Amino acid sequence: MSVGYLMARARASLLAGLDAELAPFGLNAMQYAALKHLGDGIARTAADLCRHMYYDTGSMTRILDRLEEKGLVRRERCRDDRRVVFLRVAAAGRAQLPRLRAVGSRVLEDHLAGFNAAEVESLKSYLGRMIENGRTGKS
Amino acid sequence: MSVGYLMARARASLLAGLDAELAPFGLNAMQYAALKHLGDGIARTAADLCRHMYYDTGSMTRILDRLEEKGLVRRERCRDDRRVVFLRVAAAGRAQLPRLRAVGSRVLEDHLAGFNAAEVESLKSYLGRMIENGRTGKS
DNA sequence: GACAAATAATTGCCGAGGCAGTAATCTTAT
């Protein structure tokens, strides 16, 4: 089977696994990913999140709406630059994050069962090269 | 970066490349994939296509609607089993397929630029193992 | 300082996929 189909299926399996395991927490995979980035301090604003996750800004607004509704994230307008809205992990979010991280790690590890460290690195390197080829190449 | 993000981005790049190159033909990646399966004789019915492409039956009906509207595919009710509808590549579809195949192959090859045969096989093997892990494992 | 360009967040819109439900038809079990 072709690389394209295999990638689509592997990604779908990963996503389906994540969504299923996160359902009890009322979150989907993308909501978890955004919350995790905030918790790790990788991003502080919606635009940050979009850049790091290669995600649409409109969709990100809606994801943050859900996280805010659930009380996991707070929005806080910046004083110096009134365009930006800082995102803070709320107390409830901080309380949930360890459990969510455990779920996320387990799903990934399940899919990588039987892989040794060198194989995981090879896989990541191949994927990175494909991304780079797509970024610089014609298509 | 994690395997999950890399897979998502690599797949997105592949899909975006395909969609961009297929746009002049008025097709998207999934429509092309379905047409290709029919042209290759891998599938003869909508249910066949769904099984091979791991795709939802409802969405497949709509994809086939588009392909039929464009005159690339014909639907033909089976006489023996009146539930099934055979799908035939119409003359226009047969005429377009070589060009479409060329586009599809080129996009994939662009993304795999710099890969030797062994590396492609490794990548496919890794993805296959992940799919199998997801199928049998908990998540 | 004024004006153009860039940036941040948001909203509406559209296309696409997954899910559940339906109708028609076939298969299997009793």
Next chain:
DNA sequence: ATAAGATTACTGCCTCGGCAATTATTTGTC
């Protein structure tokens, strides 16, 4: 022979992501 279950194609419904436009604000240029 008949009832139960499976299968095929299809339809609505819901959610989600990407795109384009909007508003507010800041930065850069002349």
